[in-house]
Amino acid sequence: MNLEFHCDDEIEKIIGHDIRNDTRIFLVQLKKSKRTVWIPLTHRRILSENLILDYYTRHNIKAADLPPISRQKRADDLFKFLSQVSNDELSLFARRFDNLNALPPSNMKALKHNLFHCVPLPVTGDIQMNKTEMANLRHKVLIEVCHERRNKQLTELQAKEWSLNLMSDNDEPIFLENNVDFAQFPEFKYVNHFVAGEGVHIQNTLPDDLGCGFDTPSNGTHTCDKKCICMVIFDVKPAYNKNGQMILNHGERIHECNKKCRCDDSCRFRVIQKKSQIPFLIFRCANGTGWGVKTLKPLPKGTYIGRYFGKVILWEEAESLPTSGGRRDYLFDIDYLIGDNGHCKYTVDAFDYGNFTRFINHSCSPNLVVHHAWINMLDDNLHDLAFFTSKSVDYGEELTFDYHKAFTNCKCSSYECIQRRS
Ligand SMILES: C[S@@+](CC[C@H](N)C(=O)[O-])C[C@H]1O[C@@H](n2cnc3c(N)ncnc32)[C@H](O)[C@@H]1O
DSSP states (O other), X not given: OOOOOOOSXXXXXXXXXXXXXXEEEEEEEETTTOOEEEEEXXXXXXXXXXXXXXXXXXXXXXXXXXXXXXXXXXXXXXXXXXXXXXXXHHHHXXXXXXXGGGXXXXXXXXXXXXXXXXXXXXXXXXXXXXXXXXXXHHHHHHHHHHHHHHHHHHHHHHHHHHHHHXXXXXXXXXXXXXXXXXXXXXXXXXXXXXXXXXXXXXXXXOOTTOSSOTTSOTTSOOOOOTTOHHHHHTTOOOOBOTTSOBOSOTTOOEEOOOTTSSSOTTOTTOOTTSXXXXXXXXXXOTTSSOEEEEESSXXXXXXXXXXXXXXXXXXXXXXXXXXXXXXXXXXXXXXXXXXXXXXXSEEEEXXXXXXXXXXXXXXXXXXXXXXXXXXXXXXXXXXXXXXXXXXXXXXXXXXXXXXXXXXXXXXXXXXXXXXXXX
């Protein structure tokens, strides 16, 4: 017997009843097709209380005459009924506790006892409890649901963290944490480079003689200093001090030694092409800004953080993306050059492809700046976007940069934010 009922037809009347697997079921006649079908009592959306009461009255059936359904079964059904809740509703419920690690302890045994004793004998399957009793019981049930979902969430986050670290080329791990709500970690493809979008060709071949150290004997090692020819070729200043910290002013371009240069990986002009030595935490923010990034190491001013990677798309494609819903907030213009048409040629879209930097939030008082950088690319329209700290940053501090656009609902709550809005 199929207890599932998927039909547009309405129920005309109930013509029989039975119990199967400890569930009360009703034989109903359908209005249009005149078919008969068995429906469980739990299908309350289609099986109205009036229909059931009408059936009981017509057949002179009293509650005491009905075949019994075990109390345990009804307690289980009540638990199922009370525990139906979406992720968003449960997150809202969990807000009354400090964070998800501060949930009241699970007490399933006491709850089961509670359910077993408060579940009334049903005639029509209704739960006959007053509002306060019901609210108290639901509160206890939801705490149990929180525990169950929390365990599932921690397992899922751990799996995501694992796969993310398999993809990331950082030397230090990236951790994931959500102690705030039951939101799932977003789906995207982790990349450590640009991905070419439609109509975009990422050219990274260089002339053989473009680089430094060509006057070094073939058996010697070339070491770059302030006078490195790379700086002369590209007419730029050295970007870093001896500790690899940024010394350029904002807006000045970075040129690093490239794959044709004779210097090795330890060269002081190779910073953003090295693997990151900073452990990061991608965490769920309590202020409603989604996920953000924290450093798990104190960082001096000028420290390299990472490059903004994703799909490189044409400016025109970026313009065609929806303006609402925050979709465009994952776009980053590659805008060292602005054409006669008033805009740059390419934009990085980190929505579907990206690295940890796609989670860096906006702040009106940021601790990061972005520099335009070139390593193995010669196209002035296609350069890296490299994040550096603009001040010293403490262990556990959130990393932020200024999105440079009117953020209508900025939640950074800095003094500068309040100033900007007033
Ligand atoms: C590039 S994403 C940053 C990562 C994002 N928090 C996430 O969970 O994927 C930009 C989005 O983050 C949120 N966001 C970032 N900074 C914010 C801020 N200061 N105030 C409010 N929302 C912010 C907005 O939803 C925005 O659309």
